[in-house]
Amino acid sequence: MIPTLSTLPALAAFVALVAAAWGLNVAALDGGIASLPWLIREQGLYLSGLLAIGLMSLAMVLATRPTVLERPLGGMDRIFRLHKWAGILAAVFAALHWLIEMSDDVIKSLYGKAGKPAHDEFGGLYEMLRDAGEELGEFAIYLVLAMVVLSLWKRFPYKFWRHLHRAMPVFYLLLAFHAAVLAPPDYWTQPVGVLLALLLAAGTVASVIALTGRIGHDRKVQGVVTAVSSPAPDVTEIVCRLDGAWRGHQAGQFAFVGLERFEGSHPFTIASADHGDRSLTFQIKALGDYTRQLASRVAVGQAVTVEGPYGRFVLGRQDHKARQIWIAGGIGVTPFLAWLDALRADPAAAPTVELHYSTRGAAHDPFVERLRSLCAELPSVSLHIHDRAAGDDLTPERLATTATDGQRAEVWFCGPRGFGDQLKAGLARLWGRRLSFRREAFEMR
The missing domain is CATH 3.40.50.80 (Nucleotide-binding domain of ferredoxin-NADP reductase (FNR) module)
Incomplete structure (x- = not known):
């Protein structure tokens, strides 16, 4: 499985930006007394770490469903896809970062300790923070890798995965702390440090938004179910009427629909046009445990929360000359x-x-x-x-x-x-x- 072509340019540009910031720092190095194998290990450790935390920061920001990016990225569906592949690549670079860290003994056995960069000793509180960051970072990497494996394993039930996935902001904050305290001190006076600081700040804010349940908060509207039917054994039709805060939608957009407090919201395409009466129709096919039981769990008069609308698969974007x-x-x-x-x-x-x-x-x-x-x-x-x-x-x-x-x-x-x-x-x-x-x-x- 590889990312689609429309996802590749955005990911490639982001990786190139992070690598360029790292490269500016490397170009300024005098090398000192470090031998080439140890220098490659050290800089490989820094680059893989920067790419891992940078891509994870990108994934966290995209997880907040930023509507401002819908136009440049082509819609919320593509934002979801970019979020997914940023997370996968972050896990790949995190695994590479861990492997490079573990290569210490291999380099010693092949080249000896001569030319190995000295371990910086800072002492006091900063040294304690660095030790804690190292331990927490290693622990968080294992958890992130496990989460990515579960995400790619389609047979793992969505209802369990969805709840586990909510822990990702916590894992991110652990890794952000790891990156902040273990980054070389000289980074903070260079472009690479400015970029790292911006990424960590953006990812941290996104994590707080996720942990406090504020994702999509400004686009959530309350309503009531006005009709429920089953036009086919595997299809449930739900009609909702929303309150005055609904901003309307374009034909072809989708929304997150919440019908039960502990179940959370699920995305469904709006199957009706906007007639100005704040009424939405959803045609929901039974594709999982939740949707298979939907017809028996939803009733007329039931409260509903709708978040949206999202998406750029809309009427009016067609090329009328084609x-x-x-x-x-x-x-x-x-x-x-x-x-x-x-x-x-x-x-x-x-x-x-x-x-x-x-x-x-x-x-x-x-x-x-x-x-x-x-x-x-x-x-x-x-x-x-x-x-x-x-x-x-x-x-x-x-x-x-x-x-x-x-x-x-x-x-x-x-x-x-x-x-x-x-x-x-x-x-x-x-x-x-x-x-x-x-x-x-x-x-x-």
């Missing part, structure tokens, strides 16, 4: 339901669109009739239902047969990750630079 192809797979149809609902307000202004919906069984799929009803009011939207139970699979080749020569195609996709990867790779091969493939990168772990 051929529009919208593709939904399974429950990925929800943002398109909101798009179609919004277009009904002015059918004449609706773009010319090919909407493809792939389903396991059209005969029992509640969204098929809903799509047909919505598209019947929108003459410019041509609906194509692909029933896999009848052998009607949607493939890149089928889409490419209807392409207009030389015209750019903009594909908007929401659905299973594997399905999206297959379509993107196939269409890129067939259409090359004429293809623009946009998708919702919705993963919470």
